[in-house]
Amino acid sequence: MNQELKKYIETEIFPQYEMYYSHGMLHIENVIKNIMQLAEYYKLDKDMSYTIASYHDIGLRVNRENHELESGKILNNDKVLKKYFNEEKIKIMKEAVEDHRGSRKERPRNIYGEILSDSDRDFEVKVLAKRQLATNIKNYPELKTFDEIFEQAYNYIMKRINKQGHLNLWTDCPIFVEKMRKFEEDFFNKDYTREIYRKEYERIASDGTIDKIKNYYLDY
Ligand SMILES: [Fe+2]
Numbered sequence: 043m044n045q046e047l048k049k050y051i052e053t054e055i056f057p058q059y060e061m062y063y064s065h066g067m068l069h070i071e072n073v074i075k076n077i078m079q080l081a082e083y084y085k086l087d088k089d090m091s092y093t094i095a096s097y098h099d100i101g102l103r104v105n106r107e108n109h110e111l112e113s114g115k116i117l118n119n120d121k122v123l124k125k126y127f128n129e130e131k132i133k134i135m136k137e138a139v140e141d142h143r144g145s146r147k148e149r150p151r152n153i154y155g156e157i158l159s160d161s162d163r164d165f166e167v168k169v170l171a172k173r174q175l176a177t178n179i180k181n182y183p184e185l186k187t188f189d190e191i192f193e194q195a196y197n198y199i200m201k202r203i204n205k206q207g208h209l210n211l212w213t214d215c216p217i218f219v220e221k222m223r224k225f226e227e228d229f230f231n232k233d234y235t236r237e238i239y240r241k242e243y244e245r246i247a248s249d250g251t252i253d254k255i256k257n258y259y260l261d262y
Pocket residue numbers: 098099109142143
């Protein structure tokens with residue numbers, strides 16, 4: 043891919059994720075890794091794929107609820123990106139970023155939105171535990187015990203299961219179908235999942251991370 047574009051994103055965009063925990067660079071790097079695999083499989087534009095993965099959560103700094111739309115706006119208004127992409131490509135990327143929310147029921151408007159949405163997933167229970175516990179601790183201060191927090195988190199994911207008993211994927215790349223199958227196999231084993239969440243909870247409770255999640259990091 044274009045190295046100059048990559049450098050720009052690394053120096054100007056990535057530092058903006060520093061104040062985030064579940065949406066920090068660990069998450070962005072995972073999404074980039076996923077999307078580059080999908081871009082390869084579907085023979086899509088690598089520069090566009092890398093860019094949408096990098097910008098997809100950047101709108102959090104403006105507005106938490108509608109961060110997809112804000113991310114789309116920031117991408118659309120970025121003058122530097124216009125050096126690398128024509129108007130048509132910018133529009134496709136803006137729509138892809140706007141459509142990335144995982145709980146969304148309608149199919150994203152273009153293939154880039156589909157690969158972004160499918161890349162924006164945690165395919166490892168451990169990673170999901172880290173991100174979801176943080177989100178719930180911040181969002182639901184009324185949940186006090188580990189069990190309360192865990193049940194809320196577990197049910198949230200289970201509500202996303204479709205009529206066939208599976209979590210949704212927009213794309214059909216075999217690598218991702220297999221990743222999702224493995225994830226479901228692990229996650230649906232509730233005792234196994236609870237243990238992973240419990241270990242993560244004990245870790246963040248004992249090393250001060252919970253305080254940082256509540257008082258320092260900006261994501262929710
Ligand atoms: Fe997001």
